[in-house]
Amino acid sequence: MSSQSPQLPQPGLGTSGHEGESCTDAVVTALESGYRHIDTAQMYDNEEAVGRALEQADIDREDVFLATKVHPSNLAAEDVLESTRESLDRLGVDTVDLLYVHWPMGEYDAEETLPAFDEAVEVGLTRHVGVSNFTPDLLEEAVSMLDAPVVAHQIELHPELQQDELVSLGREHDIQTVAYCPIAKADVAEIGVLQEIADDHDATPIQVALAWHYDRESVVPIPKGTGEHIHENYEAREIELTDDDRDRIDDLDAGERLVDPDDAAWNR
Numbered sequence: 001m002s003s004q005s006p007q008l009p010q011p012g013l014g015t016s017g018h019e020g021e022s023c024t025d026a027v028v029t030a031l032e033s034g035y036r037h038i039d040t041a042q043m044y045d046n047e048e049a050v051g052r053a054l055e056q057a058d059i060d061r062e063d064v065f066l067a068t069k070v071h072p073s074n075l076a077a078e079d080v081l082e083s084t085r086e087s088l089d090r091l092g093v094d095t096v097d098l099l100y101v102h103w104p105m106g107e108y109d110a111e112e113t114l115p116a117f118d119e120a121v122e123v124g125l126t127r128h129v130g131v132s133n134f135t136p137d138l139l140e141e142a143v144s145m146l147d148a149p150v151v152a153h154q155i156e157l158h159p160e161l162q163q164d165e166l167v168s169l170g171r172e173h174d175i176q177t178v179a180y181c182p183i184a185k186a187d188v189a190e191i192g193v194l195q196e197i198a199d200d201h202d203a204t205p206i207q208v209a210l211a212w213h214y215d216r217e218s219v220v221p222i223p224k225g226t227g228e229h230i231h232e233n234y235e236a237r238e239i240e241l242t243d244d245d246r247d248r249i250d251d252l253d254a255g256e257r258l259v260d261p262d263d264a265a266w267n268r
Helices: 020-033 047-056 077-091 110-122 136-145 164-172 184-190 192-200 205-215 228-238 243-250
Strands: 037-039 065-070 098-101 129-132 150-156 176-180 219-221
Touching: 020 037, 020 047, 020 228, 037 047, 047 065, 047 077, 065 077, 077 110, 098 110, 098 150, 110 129, 110 136, 129 136, 136 150, 136 164, 150 164, 164 176, 184 192, 184 205, 192 205, 192 243, 205 219, 205 228, 205 243
Parallel strands: 037 065, 065 098, 098 129, 129 150, 150 176, 176 219
Antiparallel strands: none
């Protein structure tokens, strides 16, 4: 099994908040639109729906980069492996391409949890490991403790929360930053600067925000979407922002989080 870090397909489809048939439909639509990176989690309670989509779509399993995440309550060493096997059963696959620590909270203990993720690679439950919602210190700790390379760090990331420190730290360690809430739950549609740039490119503000992500080295957004929005998000790859566009978007950083649990690592 190769330990070389893969290039995550750009973009991914986020499935948080999608359930049942609508989730299956969204994943099928995404795969048929050209997406090759699907992101789910035990916490989302939709792995079975994602699995049905993988079965229905006329796309070879090996062509799909599939990621899931271990729930904070399942991060004790023995629970990591057991719950991951249950995730594979729900997804209908033999292995996932990427297994994340979803949040460093609950049962997370670096010295217990991270070796279990290495074991998940060794026994073939996942090809690669990642972390999510870590602080810089916790990310450095994970890199130092894991035998397997950390290939991805998934964090909230959008024009009003640009996370430069974590993105830069990821680049230093050859870690790709996966951006959840990349369009700030569609709030970017209301930002005047993005509306103006969108007018210049015959695009939408949401597409401009995604184009900004696509432009950032080692950043992979995973927008959610249904129907035509799935196509529009994918087509944003064709937008070529100017240096001035990027500068104006960079100035939007306000450090504003949409996802901010009291027990998140940055609040401790």
